[in-house]
Amino acid sequence: MQLAAASGLMSLVLFLVAVAVLTMLAGSFWLGSRIKFREPPRPRPEEQPHLPAEGPVHEIRENRESEEVPWIPKGERPLTPYELSNQQTRPSTSKDRPRWSKGSSGSFGGGGLGAH
Template sequence: MKTMEWELAASSGTALLMWIAGIAVVGVLLAAFVWGRRVQSREARRPRPDEQPHLPEDGPVREVREYRDPDEVPHDGGWLTPHELKEGYGQSSTHPSDSQDPKDHRKGRGSSFGGGGLG
């Protein structure tokens, strides 16, 4: 039965269409490869090993851990305007805390809603 199906497929031109479809797929893949190489040739070259970033001479940068307190907001009922805020992009409105003791900065000691108490 399989032989008859193959003979019918070959005689009806289906085999020729399969060959044409296969060649078309290979052509599309080759065109995509050539197009990708062209795009890659227009990109900036990769940096050489001597152009890679290096560690600073004094070693890696270390993390600074400190407890910070928010800056006070004026309580006179007025509004702060943009020129009264801290200058510069990325500067926070905090300052280092007077106490760097972790016991002074534990959360859940407040008596507000969700303060962690039993009652």
């Protein structure tokens, strides 16, 4: 019965916890305002980026081909990764868009039956 009875000490502890939480919240707002005050001001409308004089830039659609991996004659040692250059691409002469083969999902593990 005595444990269930309200005591003045328990009320005091709860009051001190509430005061500590409110102090932490007030301190976080104060610290946040100090940090925001040190930030540079937001750009004004005249400082915003503008369109180029020739108008908006449009995308270019083209097919790209990668460089071929060097062919190694039989009997010679294979190239190591650091001996290969950065594989560049070049514009393709074909204007046809590459398509996946019929019945293929186009990706590994895509759930399709694949090319059979």
